[in-house]
Amino acid sequence: DTAVSQTPKYLVTQMGNDKSIKCEQNLGHDTMYWYKQDSKKFLKIMFSYNNKELIINETVPNRFSPKSPDKAHLNLHINSLELGDSAVYFCASSPGPGGRYEQYFGPGTRLTVT
Amino acid sequence: GNSVTQMEGPVTLSEEAFLTINCTYTATGYPSLFWYVQYPGEGLQLLLKATKADDKGSNKGFEATYRKETTSFHLEKGSVQVSDSAVYFCALSDDRGAQKLVFGQGTRLTINP
Numbered sequence: 001d002t003a004v005s006q007t008p009k010y011l012v013t014q015m016g017n018d019k020s021i022k023c024e025q026n027l028g029h030d031t032m033y034w035y036k037q038d039s040k041k042f043l044k045i046m047f048s049y050n051n052k053e054l055i056i057n058e059t060v061p062n063r064f065s066p067k068s069p070d071k072a073h074l075n076l077h078i079n080s081l082e083l084g085d086s087a088v089y090f091c092a093s094s095p096g097p098g099g100r101y102e103q104y105f106g107p108g109t110r111l112t113v114t
Numbered sequence: 115g116n117s118v119t120q121m122e123g124p125v126t127l128s129e130e131a132f133l134t135i136n137c138t139y140t141a142t143g144y145p146s147l148f149w150y151v152q153y154p155g156e157g158l159q160l161l162l163k164a165t166k167a168d169d170k171g172s173n174k175g176f177e178a179t180y181r182k183e184t185t186s187f188h189l190e191k192g193s194v195q196v197s198d199s200a201v202y203f204c205a206l207s208d209d210r211g212a213q214k215l216v217f218g219q220g221t222r223l224t225i226n227p
Binding site: 041097099 | 145157159165201206207208209213214217219220222
């Protein structure tokens with residue numbers, strides 16, 4: 001069983017479109033995250049939810065909107081996609097919100113905006 | 115703010131060579147330190163961690179020691195294998211505030227047979 005799964009794995013779309021990426025974890029964790037990895041492999045946190053409550057919201061354009069319908073799911077919706085949004089997006093989860101906990105990462109969603 | 119600096123890659127070694135990937139950090143408080151590994155086409159996996167000064171994390175033959183005096187957490191392995199080829203990320207999490215993970219820029223390691 002996959003611990004943290006993301007769909008889709010690849011997403012190719014045009015500028016201006018709206019798209020969503022879904023994430024699910026079956027580990028029973030309370031905390032979930034979205035990260036963006038750019039073309040140089042630099043990884044930066046975007047959002048974090050704990051028990052469906054937003055606890056980390058980095059300086060991210062408000063075109064990005066996370067939604068957590070329950071503890072096991074954290075989706076990322078992106079409006080009006082731009083070329084600069086092309087990246088790999090990783091979902092992760094951990095037992096709790098503290099940084100000392102190990103984070104478990106999904107396989108990533110490669111978003112290409114043309 | 116908190117930051118992590120890793121040695122520039124890419125690093126290319128022959129099988130059975132000794133590996134060191136340098137990592138230094140800047141943080142307030144008393145951070146926890148981590149090494150994550152990303153194999154091709156996959157997400158990150160925790161390789162090892164240390165939560166206080168002088169702790170040594172180890173896993174799969176890799177080791178790193180939390181050195182507060184030099185603010186370092188260098189990754190070492192005595193004899194690398196082709197299967198160790200991956201991107202390695204050093205990261206820290208502070209013990210205060212949002213306690214988010216801050217990653218270094220990653221070091222790509224290639225091991226040749």
